[in-house]
Amino acid sequence: MPLYLEIIICVSLLIGGAFLLVGSYGLIRLPDIYMRLHSPTKASTLGITGVLLASMVFQSHLKGFLSIQELLITLFLLITAPVAANMIAKTALHQRTKPLDKTKNQELIETARDREVPKPPQD
Amino acid sequence: MKLFPMPFHSLLLFVVWLLLNNSISAGHMVLAAFFAIAIPLLVNGMRDEHPKILKPWLAIRYVLMVMKDILTANVEVALLIVGPIKKLEPGFVAVPINISSDLGITVLASTVSLTPGTVSAEVSKDKAWLYIHALHLDNEAELIESIKQRYEKPIKEIFGC
Numbered sequence: 001m002p003l004y005l006e007i008i009i010c011v012s013l014l015i016g017g018a019f020l021l022v023g024s025y026g027l028i029r030l031p032d033i034y035m036r037l038h039s040p041t042k043a044s045t046l047g048i049t050g051v052l053l054a055s056m057v058f059q060s061h062l063k064g065f066l067s068i069q070e071l072l073i074t075l076f077l078l079i080t081a082p083v084a085a086n087m088i089a090k091t092a093l094h095q096r097t098k099p100l101d102k103t104k105n106q107e108l109i110e111t112a113r114d115r116e117v118p119k120p121p122q123d
Numbered sequence: 124m125k126l127f128p129m130p131f132h133s134l135l136l137f138v139v140w141l142l143l144n145n146s147i148s149a150g151h152m153v154l155a156a157f158f159a160i161a162i163p164l165l166v167n168g169m170r171d172e173h174p175k176i177l178k179p180w181l182a183i184r185y186v187l188m189v190m191k192d193i194l195t196a197n198v199e200v201a202l203l204i205v206g207p208i209k210k211l212e213p214g215f216v217a218v219p220i221n222i223s224s225d226l227g228i229t230v231l232a233s234t235v236s237l238t239p240g241t242v243s244a245e246v247s248k249d250k251a252w253l254y255i256h257a258l259h260l261d262n263e264a265e266l267i268e269s270i271k272q273r274y275e276k277p278i279k280e281i282f283g284c
Contacts, residue, residue, distance in 0.1 A: 082236030104214030
């Protein structure tokens with residue numbers, strides 16, 4: 001395998017790995033469920049894309065033709081990640097999971113759970 | 124009965140099948156063609172009416188813009204996670220939305236989830252408010268304005284609703 005291909009594969013693996021690591025680290029580090037949701041939905045999309053990019057280059061070189069099925073995986077991930085995040089957020093609302101105390105606009109949790117229209121601010 | 128009740132979906136199935144198998148051999152072409160004809164015929168009766176994409180070019184530009192935003196979102200969120208947690212000020216925001224179709228709202232909610240620092244949590248029953256959670260909320264009005272300008276406006280134009 002030529003050197004430039006090896007460099008491309010290594011760089012995308014490293015970038016992907018770094019983002020996946022940060023995404024998982026966020027799961028331990030962030031204090032409440034709503035904040036924890038952010039780390040796998042976002043930091044991981046780029047991580048997976050990096051790993052798949054490396055796989056795409058490697059497989060294309062190995063087989064001798066352009067391998068693009070990895071793009072399909074990225075696409076499926078982009079479609080499913082927000083839906084999963086949305087369902088987890090909904091579940092957290094219904095389980096009445098306590099958000100972090102300093103969370104702003106906590107009165108919205110009540111109306112969001114019942115899918116009501118937000119009450120106008122009282123001032 | 125029409126042979127292709129959903130022409131776009133047929134094409135999509137054909138291409139996705141070939142991509143999944145990573146091959147353009149004759150056997151897979153025949154299988155792909157079979158699925159492209161059979162699956163739409165089977166599911167045609169079960170689908171809801173969706174608004175059509177009125178402006179395909181705008182749709183492509185929107186997808187490219189969202190991809191760019193996903194890139195910046197990843198970096199931004201990664202920095203927030205690694206940075207000082209105590210300084211983060213999470214918060215809920217209710218964004219007034221003005222899209223009538225379910226598909227449009229789904230696209231908007233998904234984009235909001237994939238872009239910087241926000242995850243959509245719920246939609247009000249009258250489909251006029253989108254509840255989102257922001258990882259770091261410093262200016263509520265600005266966030267609402269940017270979502271409306273950057274994402275809602277093009278979606279409204281694309282689906283014409």
